[in-house]
Amino acid sequence: MGQIDQTTGLPEGWIVKFSQSRSLPYYFNVNSSQSQWEPPRDSNQDILKRYMAKNYSTTGPLLSSGGAQHGKIRCAHLLVKHRESRRPSSWKQAEITRTKDEAKEILSEFERRIRAGELSLADLAASESDCSSARKRGDLGLFGRGEMQAEFEDAAFALQPGEMSHIVETGSGVHLIERLE
Numbered sequence: 001m002g003q004i005d006q007t008t009g010l011p012e013g014w015i016v017k018f019s020q021s022r023s024l025p026y027y028f029n030v031n032s033s034q035s036q037w038e039p040p041r042d043s044n045q046d047i048l049k050r051y052m053a054k055n056y057s058t059t060g061p062l063l064s065s066g067g068a069q070h071g072k073i074r075c076a077h078l079l080v081k082h083r084e085s086r087r088p089s090s091w092k093q094a095e096i097t098r099t100k101d102e103a104k105e106i107l108s109e110f111e112r113r114i115r116a117g118e119l120s121l122a123d124l125a126a127s128e129s130d131c132s133s134a135r136k137r138g139d140l141g142l143f144g145r146g147e148m149q150a151e152f153e154d155a156a157f158a159l160q161p162g163e164m165s166h167i168v169e170t171g172s173g174v175h176l177i178e179r180l181e
Contacts, residue, residue, distance in 0.1 A: 002042070009047030014040050016056070024132050025056045037132055038087075041094040049092045053127050056135045071145070074181035075156045076138035078124055079131040080107045081173035090130035100174070107167050107174050114164065114176070121164060121178045130173060139180070152177065 002012040010016070013031040018024070028035045039048055081088055081096045082103035088096040098106075110124050125131075125138030133140055145153060152175060155168040159179035168175045 004042070004044050004047070006047065008051045009039075009044035009049075011040050011042045014043075016052075018056075024135055025052070037091070038089045039091060039094055043094060045093055049127065052091060052135070072142040073144075073156060073179060074142045075140050075159075076122055076125060076178045076180055077131065077133070077140060077152075078107070078110060078121055078129045078138055078176045079133075079173050080104075080110075080128075080175075081130040085173045086171045091132050091134065092130065096130065100169075103174050104167060107176060111164075111166065111176055121176060138178075142181070 004011060005014075008014075008016060010027065013029050015028050015030060016025050017028045017035070019026055024037075026035055026037050027039055029040070039045075080103040081090055082098050082100045083096060084100055085096065090096065110128065113119050114121050114124065122137035122139070125134055127134070129138055131138070140148075145157070147153070148156065149170040149172065151168055151170045152172075155165045155175075156177050156179060159165060159177065161179050161181055163179055165175070165177040168177055
């Protein structure tokens with residue numbers, strides 16, 4: 001294993017770049033020109049998590065996009081992946097090994113804290129979500145029917161603006177979903 005950058009937590013040769021088209025950061029190897037959404041395997045997850053939260057997470061309340069388009073809704077979510085997830089890796093962990101039950105326990109505690117008013121879903125998503133939308137505090141933007149996994153979509157469209165789901169299971173992992181618009 002090569003040197004780890006003590007600022008970013010990334011292995012030597014890797015940097016963080018920002019995709020203008022997706023409005024999300026990604027990882028780029030300056031030696032091989034390889035780019036990817038998940039961090040390189042040998043990253044220091046603790047340093048990287050702090051670096052990404054400090055430099056690539058938005059702060060403040062999730063603001064309205066100016067009104068939902070016809071047939072579209074806007075949601076934020078907090079995703080906890082597990083080893084059976086269709087891609088068991090994330091921006092904060094190259095290889096996710098927790099069980100589905102462990103992921104549900106983690107998410108249940110997050111749900112308890114949100115419902116108790118300790119933190120908002122957006123605040124937790126920024127540092128704890130396994131989805132790259134963590135950089136946007138979990139905000140997925142506007143989407144319509146047929147754009148998300150069926151289980152996610154069904155739960156999201158059943159919510160009223162301001163409501164949060166209980167745990168929703170999809171092929172990606174387990175989610176809490178908050179309807180914003």
